Amino acid sequence: MTGWERLRGLVDGRLRLPGDSGFDEASRPFNERFRDVRPAAVLSVAGSADVSRAIGWSRDTGVPIVARGGGHSYAGNSVNRGLVLDLRDIDGVHVDPSTALVTVGGGAQMRKVYAVLREHDLIFPLGNSDDVGIGGLVLGGGVSVVSRAMGLTCDSLVSTDVVLADGSTVTCSETEHTDLFWACRGGGGGNFGVNTSFTFQARPVPATSTCLVLWDWPHAIDVLATMQEVMRRAPNGFAARIGVSRAAGEDGVVSVIGQHLGPAAELRELLAPALAAAPASRADIADRTYWEAADYLHHTTAGGAFAVRTRCTPAPLAEDGLRTIVTAVDKWPGSANPDGAGAALFTWGGAINDVPVSETAFPHRDVLFLVSMDTSWQPDEPPEVVRENLDWLTALHRDMGEFAPDASYVNFTDPDLDDWRAAYHGPNAARLAEVKRHYDPDRVFSFSQAI
Numbered sequence: 001m002t003g004w005e006r007l008r009g010l011v012d013g014r015l016r017l018p019g020d021s022g023f024d025e026a027s028r029p030f031n032e033r034f035r036d037v038r039p040a041a042v043l044s045v046a047g048s049a050d051v052s053r054a055i056g057w058s059r060d061t062g063v064p065i066v067a068r069g070g071g072h073s074y075a076g077n078s079v080n081r082g083l084v085l086d087l088r089d090i091d092g093v094h095v096d097p098s099t100a101l102v103t104v105g106g107g108a109q110m111r112k113v114y115a116v117l118r119e120h121d122l123i124f125p126l127g128n129s130d131d132v133g134i135g136g137l138v139l140g141g142g143v144s145v146v147s148r149a150m151g152l153t154c155d156s157l158v159s160t161d162v163v164l165a166d167g168s169t170v171t172c173s174e175t176e177h178t179d180l181f182w183a184c185r186g187g188g189g190g191n192f193g194v195n196t197s198f199t200f201q202a203r204p205v206p207a208t209s210t211c212l213v214l215w216d217w218p219h220a221i222d223v224l225a226t227m228q229e230v231m232r233r234a235p236n237g238f239a240a241r242i243g244v245s246r247a248a249g250e251d252g253v254v255s256v257i258g259q260h261l262g263p264a265a266e267l268r269e270l271l272a273p274a275l276a277a278a279p280a281s282r283a284d285i286a287d288r289t290y291w292e293a294a295d296y297l298h299h300t301t302a303g304g305a306f307a308v309r310t311r312c313t314p315a316p317l318a319e320d321g322l323r324t325i326v327t328a329v330d331k332w333p334g335s336a337n338p339d340g341a342g343a344a345l346f347t348w349g350g351a352i353n354d355v356p357v358s359e360t361a362f363p364h365r366d367v368l369f370l371v372s373m374d375t376s377w378q379p380d381e382p383p384e385v386v387r388e389n390l391d392w393l394t395a396l397h398r399d400m401g402e403f404a405p406d407a408s409y410v411n412f413t414d415p416d417l418d419d420w421r422a423a424y425h426g427p428n429a430a431r432l433a434e435v436k437r438h439y440d441p442d443r444v445f446s447f448s449q450a451i
């Protein structure tokens, strides 16, 4: 009997080998930069018992194993050349209306979680893309447009069930396996075990308004500088993505896309300095219900291959820093991917910063902006296009070191980051390593930037 036949006999879920229908869909990384990394098999697990059996089988055979939730890791961390555990069938979402506790299966994707929360008019901070998995999101922190008011996804986590490297299952919370619970709140997915369920504390939906404002490229520096000051003074209810971007053959665009937990009239007042700094080419500022806002702010992408590098800054970037970004976008080498390249200031801070650095594994509790720099290409473009794009991004990330510290968001995973332990985990790196030694001493769960 082959190893695969033995595994097939052990589990209730479906094991697929290359060529089987559904194999690609169940194991392909979202980021096509890593499309050539293909596993030997993918197991769509039926429940936590399958996860435990597969881990035992992997230890017996020496075939590496990796968990795959939504498959959206920027670095392709949920695919390997061994066995991929596809968790997407563990996707139940259960709401207890009396406590507002929401229990979510470890492989549920945003679309399903939003749909069930919507029925109950309850919310906790979530990502804005349909197919991102709850596991990757919460284990790396999880930043939402409401995080300045409500904290990170992991700040709403109350408990989680984890299948460990020895095949046993534990529930961890503030009172049980507290070190593991600490690590599961921002230490990064794929490190300590396979989380088969998460319970969150939800809350009632607030009233909201949204904005989508665009400016022409010559106004980039003025708008960026003004928006940084707007956000420095803004109430926690307002958050935005302040972006500059360019696709090949087109002019650059400046955008502010955001949500305010208050009426549109207030949002218009908050944005007034930026609207006065330069004439907007489009300004859509409107009252929307929470659910209309979620649909409106829904993230879409052309897909393909991409790379993202990040820094965090506790204060507005100096004007020379803004100029460095805008000049780089002007000099972007180009590619055929319509997503193009650019940079964005994601507004963090607020309630995120109310949590002490050592209280959860997520270390970035003193940040005003996540500075995210990105580029994209099509997977069939020549290697020199890929090289030029990656070199461009590396140079921008390096040049921004003068203006923003070496701190990076583990969920915007950057496989080209040198000192990733310090950048992702900061002062929490040593404790994360201890938790890893305790719960996974043989490093059953391993990848290039694993703790």
Ligand SMILES: Cc1cc2nc3c(=O)[nH]c(=O)nc-3n(C[C@H](O)[C@H](O)[C@H](O)COP(=O)(O)OP(=O)(O)OC[C@H]3O[C@@H](n4cnc5c(N)ncnc54)[C@H](O)[C@@H]3O)c2cc1C
Pocket (backbone or CB within 6 Å): 030, 066, 067, 068, 069, 070, 071, 072, 073, 074, 076, 077, 078, 087, 106, 107, 126, 127, 128, 129, 131, 132, 133, 134, 135, 136, 137, 139, 140, 141, 142, 143, 144, 188, 189, 190, 191, 193, 194, 195, 196, 299, 301, 411, 412
């Ligand atoms: C289009 C897009 C939109 C995004 N939007 C946001 C956003 O709004 N906010 C934000 O903070 N981030 C966002 N991200 C980043 C996202 O949070 C990370 O990419 C996240 O890791 C994806 O989780 P996943 O389950 O889809 O990915 P996967 O690739 O399946 O998993 C990522 C890592 O977590 C591990 N993992 C996944 N599930 C489990 C589990 N149940 N137990 C143990 N380990 C697990 C995997 O092994 C892997 O190491 C976005 C990414 C994309 C591509």
